[in-house]
Amino acid sequence: MNLAAAAVNENVAHISNYLIYSAMAVYTLAFLAHVTEWTFGSRSKVAVQSAALVTAAAAKPAVTVKSAGGTTVLERPQVVTRATASDRGIPDGPGAAGEDEQGDMYGRIAISLTVLGWALHVGGVVARAISVERAPWGNMYEFSTTFGATAVTAYLVLLALGKNVRWIGLFITTAVLLDLGMAVSVLYTASDQLVPALHSYWLWIHVSCAIISGALFFLGATATFLFLFRDSYETGLLGGKPNKGRWANAMSRLPAAATLDKFAYRVNAAVFPLWTFTIVAGAIWAEAAWGRYWGWDPKETWSFITFVLYACYLHARATAGWKGRKAAYLALLAFACFLFNYYGVNIFITGKHSYAGV
Amino acid sequence: MSTTDKTDEKELGAAGAQLSTAPEEEEAGIIVPGSFGGLRKPGFAGGAAWTVREVWGWLRWMWRQLTSMRVALILLFLVSLAAIPGSLVPQTSVNAVKAQDFIDAHPTVAPVYEKLGLFHVYSSVWFSAIYILLFVSLAGCIVPRSWQFVGQLRAKPPAAPRNLTRLPAYATWRTAAEPDEVLDGAQSALRRRRFRTARASTAVASEKGFLREAGNLLFHIALFGLLISFAVGQLWKGDGSKLIVEGDGFANTITAYDDFTPGSFYGADDLNAFGFDLDSFNATYATSGPDKGSARTFRANVHYWTGADGKKHKGAIEVNKPLEIAGSKVYLNGHGYAPVVTVKDGSGTVVYSGAVAFLPTDANLTSTGVIKVPDAVDKNGKADQLGFSGLFTPSFKLDSTLGPISVFPALANPALILTAYHGDLGVDSGLPQNVYQLDTKNMKQFKDSKGNIVSKAMQVGDSMTLPNGAGSITFDGIKTFAQFQVTHQPATGWALTSAFSAIIGLAGSLFIQRRRVWVRAVRGDDGVTVVELAGLGRSESAKIADELGTFVDILLVTAPVQAEPPPEEASEASEASAETQPEDEGARA
Numbered sequence: 048m049n050l051a052a053a054a055v056n057e058n059v060a061h062i063s064n065y066l067i068y069s070a071m072a073v074y075t076l077a078f079l080a081h082v083t084e085w086t087f088g089s090r091s092k093v094a095v096q097s098a099a100l101v102t103a104a105a106a107k108p109a110v111t112v113k114s115a116g117g118t119t120v121l122e123r124p125q126v127v128t129r130a131t132a133s134d135r136g137i138p139d140g141p142g143a144a145g146e147d148e149q150g151d152m153y154g155r156i157a158i159s160l161t162v163l164g165w166a167l168h169v170g171g172v173v174a175r176a177i178s179v180e181r182a183p184w185g186n187m188y189e190f191s192t193t194f195g196a197t198a199v200t201a202y203l204v205l206l207a208l209g210k211n212v213r214w215i216g217l218f219i220t221t222a223v224l225l226d227l228g229m230a231v232s233v234l235y236t237a238s239d240q241l242v243p244a245l246h247s248y249w250l251w252i253h254v255s256c257a258i259i260s261g262a263l264f265f266l267g268a269t270a271t272f273l274f275l276f277r278d279s280y281e282t283g284l285l286g287g288k289p290n291k292g293r294w295a296n297a298m299s300r301l302p303a304a305a306t307l308d309k310f311a312y313r314v315n316a317a318v319f320p321l322w323t324f325t326i327v328a329g330a331i332w333a334e335a336a337w338g339r340y341w342g343w344d345p346k347e348t349w350s351f352i353t354f355v356l357y358a359c360y361l362h363a364r365a366t367a368g369w370k371g372r373k374a375a376y377l378a379l380l381a382f383a384c385f386l387f388n389y390y391g392v393n394i395f396i397t398g399k400h401s402y403a404g405v
Numbered sequence: 406m407s408t409t410d411k412t413d414e415k416e417l418g419a420a421g422a423q424l425s426t427a428p429e430e431e432e433a434g435i436i437v438p439g440s441f442g443g444l445r446k447p448g449f450a451g452g453a454a455w456t457v458r459e460v461w462g463w464l465r466w467m468w469r470q471l472t473s474m475r476v477a478l479i480l481l482f483l484v485s486l487a488a489i490p491g492s493l494v495p496q497t498s499v500n501a502v503k504a505q506d507f508i509d510a511h512p513t514v515a516p517v518y519e520k521l522g523l524f525h526v527y528s529s530v531w532f533s534a535i536y537i538l539l540f541v542s543l544a545g546c547i548v549p550r551s552w553q554f555v556g557q558l559r560a561k562p563p564a565a566p567r568n569l570t571r572l573p574a575y576a577t578w579r580t581a582a583e584p585d586e587v588l589d590g591a592q593s594a595l596r597r598r599r600f601r602t603a604r605a606s607t608a609v610a611s612e613k614g615f616l617r618e619a620g621n622l623l624f625h626i627a628l629f630g631l632l633i634s635f636a637v638g639q640l641w642k643g644d645g646s647k648l649i650v651e652g653d654g655f656a657n658t659i660t661a662y663d664d665f666t667p668g669s670f671y672g673a674d675d676l677n678a679f680g681f682d683l684d685s686f687n688a689t690y691a692t693s694g695p696d697k698g699s700a701r702t703f704r705a706n707v708h709y710w711t712g713a714d715g716k717k718h719k720g721a722i723e724v725n726k727p728l729e730i731a732g733s734k735v736y737l738n739g740h741g742y743a744p745v746v747t748v749k750d751g752s753g754t755v756v757y758s759g760a761v762a763f764l765p766t767d768a769n770l771t772s773t774g775v776i777k778v779p780d781a782v783d784k785n786g787k788a789d790q791l792g793f794s795g796l797f798t799p800s801f802k803l804d805s806t807l808g809p810i811s812v813f814p815a816l817a818n819p820a821l822i823l824t825a826y827h828g829d830l831g832v833d834s835g836l837p838q839n840v841y842q843l844d845t846k847n848m849k850q851f852k853d854s855k856g857n858i859v860s861k862a863m864q865v866g867d868s869m870t871l872p873n874g875a876g877s878i879t880f881d882g883i884k885t886f887a888q889f890q891v892t893h894q895p896a897t898g899w900a901l902t903s904a905f906s907a908i909i910g911l912a913g914s915l916f917i918q919r920r921r922v923w924v925r926a927v928r929g930d931d932g933v934t935v936v937e938l939a940g941l942g943r944s945e946s947a948k949i950a951d952e953l954g955t956f957v958d959i960l961l962v963t964a965p966v967q968a969e970p971p972p973e974e975a976s977e978a979s980e981a982s983a984e985t986q987p988e989d990e991g992a993r994a
Binding site: 246 | 488491498578699724725950
């Protein structure tokens with residue numbers, strides 16, 4: 048491994064920077080398009096949904112008929128599903144654009160722009176990797192840019208799979224702009240080689256897992272955050288509160304609280320084993336690099352705290368008296384710890400992960 | 406919400422029971438703490454019996470509280486909360502120097518912190534109390550669940566409930582096929598998909614997804630494995646450091662270490678017999694770019710042996726690549742320079758010759774060190790010990806404000822800047838001394854005739870002559886030294902195995918669905934067979950309906966649909982169309 052001889056290709060490094068700036072510009076446009084989508088969406092009638100809510104809530108447990116596409120009953124019997132879950136019988140909102148066609152158009156423009164921004168963003172990350180001839184995760188700037196790209200990738204993949212995630216659009220463009228803004232202004236580190244402590248294939252394994260976990264935890268946290276608002280909105284509705292005002296208008300367009308909660312749970316539960324693996328991989332690397340697999344280094348401590356809090360959330364969600372809002376607060380707290388472990392521990396606390404560079 | 410689940414389970418009878426071994430959650434407010442003893446009969450015997458009942462009752466109550474989910478959740482939360490101070494206050498076990506600095510810098514709060522155990526949070530009483538309670542709670546939950554699970558594995562899948570239409574996923578049709586034919590086909594189809602099946606006269610019951618529970622139990626048992634491995638690793642651990650100059654060697658005995666911190670059950674007799682010589686040390690640095698001067702590679706080339714004097718093997722130690730010798734691991738922790746000097750005393754005899762390690766103080770390896778020469782005499786032949794202290798800079802530069810410093814960590818322009826003392830080094834007092842510090846209490850600094858302090862920045866080959874014919878020091882050359890950490894930590898393999906078992910268990914308990922499928926085929930009065938399929942899962946998801954759909958397709962091959970009699974009220978069901986996906990339930994132990 049003759050890394051010392053591997054000269055940093057400055058041209059490619061510059062291209063990487065331009066790509067990241069371009070991605071930010073395009074994400075900004077996507078953000079504005081999403082804002083427009085929400086604004087136009089407010090023109091659509093809330094009353095329609097309000098009426099739907101009342102009838103749906105009054106209805107018996109919902110029964111769904113899943114047809115396998117056949118039109119004649121003779122050819123294939125249908126599987127009838129019956130809800131037993133804790134639904135309130137409130138349907139999902141229509142989405143940011145409501146029933147407004149112009150709003151929907153802006154929403155589509157926003158998604159197209161997000162795809163373009165994402166392509167530039169990924170290009171920027173790849174160019175950075177080429178310029179340094181290693182995994183582009185050696186310092187906080189590189190970690191942040193890759194983190195943002197991964198979060199947007201996850202969102203776009205879910206969208207492409209036909210999942211109901213369009214409501215994340217505005218929030219993810221906001222978050223990725225903040226993330227990249229921090230990266231280019233505060234965290235920027237010029238392209239260069241790694242210190243010997245980072246020369247290990249565990250960099251690929253440990254850090255990539257941390258990035259993927261973080262990006263997906265972010266999606267989960269966004270859903271949980273919105274769940275809290277939508278949940279109190281629904282509680283208000285069922286309690287007979289009038290479905291009026293801007294706030295109610297915006298809330299009515301979000302997915303149902305049950306849907307948001309389910310989405311958050313699925314994402315968090317899916318990532319939890321990966322996060323566990325991230326910690327274990329880090330421990331294996333620590334054993335090779337520092338002579339012990341666990342030494343309560345601040346980074347290790349906060350990963351542990353994050354792990355325990357997500358474990359709390361998963362348990363709470365299956366426990367009577369804790370599901371719903373309490374579990375949601377735990378999930379948000381767990382994600383806050385993840386963020387603190389990244390920004391807080393790297394910047395304010397000196398430990399063995401301090402070479403990450405600010 | 407959970408009441409709906411409960412009524413459902415009641416309606417389903419045994420079919421819905423024990424789909425998980427997760428403990429039943431009592432609704433808040435049902436538990437009424439109170440007297441367990443009932444009537445207290447007169448007399449001593451009565452009183453004693455009452456007391457025993459009362460104590461036992463309270464113990465049972467406390468045990469049930471401790472093993473309840475609510476308390477487990479609180480303990481989990483407390484563990485995460487209790488871990489926080491350890492990341493904010495410097496820990497003695499992590500960095501003793503930093504912890505001591507903190508204590509010195511905060512004389513008012515430090516004693517309070519000390520009392521609270523904030524400098525050793527992870528071995529403190531309160532932290533230990535929380536995690537021990539948590540693990541006891543976990544054991545109290547896992548052990549009964551394991552037995553229950555074994556029972557479930559040996560039991561047959563529960564018989565089909567009378568009314569299959571009430572189940573979350575349901576399908577039915579009429580066919581001309583024989584009921585037995587349908588049931589045989591269903592049983593083999595279910596078996597092929599690895600369902601455990603049980604055949605009754607008119608129905609097949611089946612169940613799948615036991616790995617969910619197995620995974621859940623494995624995860625929690627693996628946590629015990631981790632805890633035990635970690636404890637063993639801490640108690641039987643040996644950890645020491647040693648600075649070795651190029652060309653020198655090391656043998657693994659307690660006295661050979663610069664410092665050594667053993668675990669409670671690890672002593673001098675437990676050290677493995679091995680040793681190694683440091684042949685050379687290579688370091689390369691970035692010579693340009695924004696990170697100029699940062700290290701690129703470190704490599705220590707060694708020859709090592711095991712046993713008292715075994716055969717020597719060639720090896721290399723790099724950062725991230727420790728060398729394992731005889732059950733111990735040797736890590737490369739740092740490096741620096743050791744100037745080689747020759748000291749002559751007042752009589753002209755060579756009283757010291759060799760390499761002296763100077764400890765780095767910054768990233769460019771500006772290093773400080775001392776040279777102690779106890780056996781020197783002055784020009785009159787009277788004992789007069791010599792001491793030198795100063796700096797070594799691999800790339801010397803005289804900075805206008807900082808004085809002499811190094812500007813690059815490699816040997817571009819090496820210089821040794823020394824000043825000299827004579828008198829009593831204090832080494833004869835018998836008290837242990839820091840080899841990197843000069844105790845100048847009983848020493849006098851050499852001054853020239855004008856009263857200026859004698860000091861000189863020497864290049865390799867230069868000498869510094871001491872005033873009054875007290876002797877001289879010559880800077881002969883430079884050697885490199887490396888700092889090694891030798892660690893013996895048992896049960897690491899067990900910890901790793903436990904960790905991976907935990908991950909596998911987690912994946913199983915979060916991704917696998919436990920579910921039951923029933924198939925019933927009954928010949929009706931009109932001679933036509935009615936086939937009914939139903940599915941139920943504890944962790945309900947849309948997948949159960951999909952899976953049932955595949956079974957429908959498979960069964961249709963042997964039991965095709967026969968024309969329906971005039972439709973009943975089937976249309977009513979298909980009108981309501983608010984789709985609701987049943988939700989997943991989390992893991993619990």
